[in-house]
Amino acid sequence: MTTEWEDEAYVLSARLHGETGAIVELLTEGRGKVAAHVAGAASRRMKPFLQPGARVIARYRARVEGQLGSAALEPMGEGPSSLFDDRLALAGLSSAASVAALALPEREAHPGAFHALEALIRVLEIPEIWPAVYVRYEAGLLQELGFGLDLSKCAATGTFDDLVYVSPRTGRAVSRAAGKPYHDKLLPLPQFMLSSQGGLGEGDVKAGLDITGHFLEQFVFGPLNRPLPPARVWLLDRLSEAGRL
Numbered sequence: 195m196t197t198e199w200e201d202e203a204y205v206l207s208a209r210l211h212g213e214t215g216a217i218v219e220l221l222t223e224g225r226g227k228v229a230a231h232v233a234g235a236a237s238r239r240m241k242p243f244l245q246p247g248a249r250v251i252a253r254y255r256a257r258v259e260g261q262l263g264s265a266a267l268e269p270m271g272e273g274p275s276s277l278f279d280d281r282l283a284l285a286g287l288s289s290a291a292s293v294a295a296l297a298l299p300e301r302e303a304h305p306g307a308f309h310a311l312e313a314l315i316r317v318l319e320i321p322e323i324w325p326a327v328y329v330r331y332e333a334g335l336l337q338e339l340g341f342g343l344d345l346s347k348c349a350a351t352g353t354f355d356d357l358v359y360v361s362p363r364t365g366r367a368v369s370r371a372a373g374k375p376y377h378d379k380l381l382p383l384p385q386f387m388l389s390s391q392g393g394l395g396e397g398d399v400k401a402g403l404d405i406t407g408h409f410l411e412q413f414v415f416g417p418l419n420r421p422l423p424p425a426r427v428w429l430l431d432r433l434s435e436a437g438r439l
Contacts, residue, residue: 197259201225202270203252204311206295208244210236218244218265219295220252223308227298230254230265243269246291247315260301276319283318285425285432286328290314292425297335297414310334325438326386326394328429329402332410333387341365341413343405345388348372359383360405362412381405400439403430 203220206227211217216235220228230252235244243250249270256263277283290311298304314331317324336342342365347354349366350373359368359380367388373380383405384398407422415422433439 197256197263198254199225200251200253203228203250204291204308205244205246205248205250206291207246208232208235216244217262218267220250220265221294221298221308221311222252223305224303226302226304227295227300228254229300230263232265232267240267242275243267243273245274247287248273280319282321282432282436282438283324285429286324287315287318289423289425289429290328290331292423293332293335293410296420296423297339297410304338306338307335325399325433326402329387329399329406332403332406336406336409336413339414341409343409345383357383357388362408365409381408397439399433
């Protein structure tokens with residue numbers, strides 16, 4: 195039975211297939227992550243909108259449900275080309291696309307992941323903001339996959355105040371008083387992860403990335419016998435070199 199649909203999507207990855215085509219992974223709003231063969235993808239005209247993070251309209255067709263189909267792609271806007279002079283932002287975009295490509299299951303709708311990537315892309319041109327938004331993006335992916343952090347109250351006492359740690363075992367917040375005897379075993383919790391008004395201090399981005407990276411490894415990539423994607427490791431190196439951690 196032939197399957198056909200049209201949806202907005204972000205390109206997550208593209209690898210050459212044959213002489214002129216490519217297998218492209220797309221993150222769609224309504225159908226989740228979908229792979230498709232795109233004819234003519236090696237052409238100079240198509241290369242700019244096959245970069246990770248490019249937004250497209252995908253017209254998909256498959257002869258049999260569940261098998262690799264084909265897609266025609268139409269670009270929406272200028273895409274990541276506006277970031278070509280900002281290598282750090284491009285590293286963030288590449289990491290975000292790579293984490294989504296490897297973490298999300300095939301053909302399973304995750305609109306939250308789509309909108310989280312959309313929100314990140316919108317702020318990549320604002321250097322002061324996007325690293326913190328990137329942390330929220332990874333936290334959103336964990337939430338979408340059923341491994342959301344519980345930062346609403348202290349896991350030990352139930353208090354809502356002075357939450358400064360995260361349990362590396364459960365992903366639940368811990369207050370300063372309850373966590374003091376175990377602070378060497380807990381993950382520091384930056385305040386911007388609790389509230390958009392929490393402010394951003396020195397070391398907060400690294401603390402946030404340590405938290406989301408820990409739980410991505412523990413709950414998502416570990417069970418798949420995969421490490422964190424190389425693009426994600428590269429991002430931390432670039433942020434460190436730029437003094438942004």
